[in-house]
Amino acid sequence: MTPPFTGSYSADDVEFLLTPIDMEDTPVEVKEALIQSGQRHYSEMLTRETLPSEDYLQLFHDALALNGRRMAEHLLLLAKRIDQLRKDRIALVSLARAGTPVGVLLKHVLKRHFDREAAHYSISILRDKGIDQYALRHILQRHAKESLVFVDGWTGKGVIARQLAASLDDFAVSCGIRIPADLFVLTDLSGAAAVAASFEDYLIPSCVLNSSVSGLISRSIWRQNAADSASFHGCVYYKAFEPHDLSHYFIDTMLRHVEDVYRESGIRESQTLLDKETLRAASLDFLQTVAQQYRLSHYNYIKPGIGEATRVLLRRGAGRLLLRNADSEATRHLLWLAESKSIPVEVSKDLPYLAAALIKEVK
Structure with a gap:
């Protein structure tokens, strides 16, 4: 039997229902042009990651010192909600990739503080493509639908929460199994989650880094040729990053905060x-x-909240960074990224979030 794929985590932490594949590198500029012209979907391409610099890495440690306890409070509160709402078995289903560290932590918190055992799987969900139905069927062969708990880090515009609901509607039609689209998050900026520990835009430390805090996996990848076969969505495993992996360090540090x-x-x-x-x-x-002010043709180009803004500056073609306060400790890493990439920064005290990023439209 093939052992489960756990990335750089242990088998006690998570099972990734993803297929590690090789993937050619697509530079950000090329990727944006292909996405915005409609020639390719974002999930069909990947800009390969590089390891963060020492200066940027320090910003991750600063974020952990700044908000580790706050995130710990929210993990406890979210675990309490799960304990109250799932009376029998619990199967955590984190949405790769931002949901994965949260799912790992919830699994440990449920065990330590609520005496509840929980399975934990991490699966792919992609805007416009939907959830990995093969992965979902794999889970349902092992767990009752009532035990499932979908987990993510946060909501921005609520796109993934709505995609989850639409995907589970499709799943009910194709498989005859109705699963509630209840999404559990640390913070819900858009009112789209079923259960949230907070509604504040705050710096969740794990959002600062990419794969090196998420089991060394890339974001999930859509494989057209495998879409209808018995195969999970894809990912790249960054094996070369293993000496620099902070996934276990982050979990251990956060559990001490908890x-x-x-x-x-x-x-x-x-x-x-x-x-x-x-x-x-x-x-x-x-x-x-924002769409009117900056003449943006689609809401897809607007990413509200610290978490979403970080994603844009790390792996998309950012055109502008919006901040409520240029001196906020919570957005220092965003300023660093913007300055390093010569991205314009605007400060507005009326911004409803601490940060937002705008993707640059390719004309």
Whole structure:
């Protein structure tokens, strides 16, 4: 039997339902031109990662020092919600890649502080392409549909939450199995998640890095030739990065923060109370305003929140970085990335999020 693929994590942490493949490098400029012209979908190409510089790596450690305890509080709160809502078995299904470290942490927190065993799988979901249905069927051969808990790091515009709902509707039609599209996140900026520990735009430390904090896997890859076969979506495993991997370091550090928070203050409810309709309305208003102000032809080019802005500056063709406060500790890594890539930065105290990034339209 082939051993499960766990990336650089241990088998006790996660099983990636992804197929490691070789992938040619597509430079960012070429990738953006192909995406925006409609010739290729973003998930069919990959710009290969490079290891972060020492200066940028320090910004990750700074983020961990700044918000490790805050993230720990939210992990405890999210684990409590899962414990309350799943009375029998628990199967965490994290959405690769940002959801994976959160899923690993939740698995350990559930065991340590709630005495609940949880399986953990990480699977692919891609905008416009949907969730990996083969991976979903693989999970349902082992777990009841009622046990599934979909996990991600955050919501930005809510695109992936809506994609999850649409994908599970399609799955119900094709497979006759209805799975609730309940997404659990640390923070929900757009009112799109079913369960969230927070609604604030804050710096989740794992968002600062790419594969080196996510089991050394790339984002997931759509393979047209394998779409209808018994094969998972693809990914690249960055084996050469193993000496520099911080995935276990991040998990161990965060679990120490969780232990400290639990011992000192227990599990505290979030003080930020916003209804989802208010969040959705604020999200839509922001998208409409920014699209009009910067003459953007599609909301896909607008990425609200620190997490989404970081993704753009790390791996897309960014045209502009918007900040609420240029001196915020939470966005220092974004300023560093913008300056290193000569990306214009604008500061607006009226910004509803701490940061947002705009993808540069290829004319």
